[in-house]
Amino acid sequence: MKLLHIDSSILGTSSVSRQLTAEVVADWRRAHPHTTVDYLDLAVETPNHFSADALGIKVGIQAEPTDAQRRENEVSEKLVSQFLAADVIVIGAPLYNFTVPTQLKAWIDRLAQAGRTFKYTDKGAVGLATGKTVIVALARGGIYSTSEGGQAMEHQESYLKVIFGFFGITDVRFVRAEGVAMGEAAKAAALSVARADIATATGHAANQDVASLAA
Template identity: 65%
Template sequence: MTTLLHIDSAITGDASVSRDLTRRIVAQWRASHPDVEIEYLDLAANAPGHLNADALGFRFPQGADLSEAQRSENALSEQLVSQFLNADVVVIGAPLYNFTIPSQLKSWIDRIAQAGRTFKYTENGPVGLAGGKRVIVASTRGGVYSTTEGGRALEHQESYLQTIFGFFGIKNVEFVRAEGVNMGDAPRSAALQAATQSIAGLNTRAEAQAEAA
């Protein structure tokens, strides 16, 4: 049995394109892997607080005398990082907000970015500890950023997610992209069609990777 962690972060509810795409990705995964166990996080509805002094409890030495607030924050961070580490597949809805990811998604990443859990420091530099997972990101954008050098310089969404999950040791990060969804009916239709085709190919790529391994 595999475990899939399904995460949404869009604040637009039923109008969200990324939420629609993650639902379809997870439904297709379930159809092809009927024994999968699915856990769900809606970060727009239940986002972890931004890091503050109390939320840094997971960085303190084991057995340190923590305050009640620090213990509470530490328990939340432990819950989130354990859930992430236990997942075989992670499906994330990540819309582009102001050239980057939603702050709710960033808060979740800050909680799981823990030395000794998802990465470690060595004399040769940092080493990721969360390898072996598959991360599928539903990337949605109102405009088009992937086709020009200027557009690519502006986006800190896919580039950031590729970097941070790579830092955690995850090499298998895929993007199902729908961009230009706010540029009119024709661009939106083309973007959704491209995303649908990308979703349809996910299982084929999974089988090819399994055979290669």
């Protein structure tokens, strides 16, 4: 089994989402000891934002690709091949301005390739990346899941559920830490809830003794 571990927070060791993805991966490996892990830090290895050069080869705008198009295509092919090779994908996704980090969005834009992760048919789009499990560790400074207003403002979990569903992935699991910026007591409670989510998502008892990092 191959697991792809992805972080996208810009906060380094102060990141809750990084703390949670590390715990998810550790628990998954305890439950599935033969799992191999590939790691990608999108805050360090950030692909360029999607551009005409990244799109050029894919749509055949011109007969001979430019050097810039070839370079961008190499990036896209490396990322989509890594994604497709994984059986399990663990993603750290903090909430920035009501949505995912631009670094994570740039990665997703490289995965969304007709013929690789989806295809168009006479009945609409069909996902091609089936059979995978995605576990997303969400970190939020406030609380969004418990009210209609909060849910309307949140374009993080809702977006990720839609895009991975579009790729054909039906097994998408979420680990939520909400309210981590609302004081130490709220943060501790959020991490406790998140660890219960981890136990459910990985099928392994959560390690309650792991020290918490800062938000």
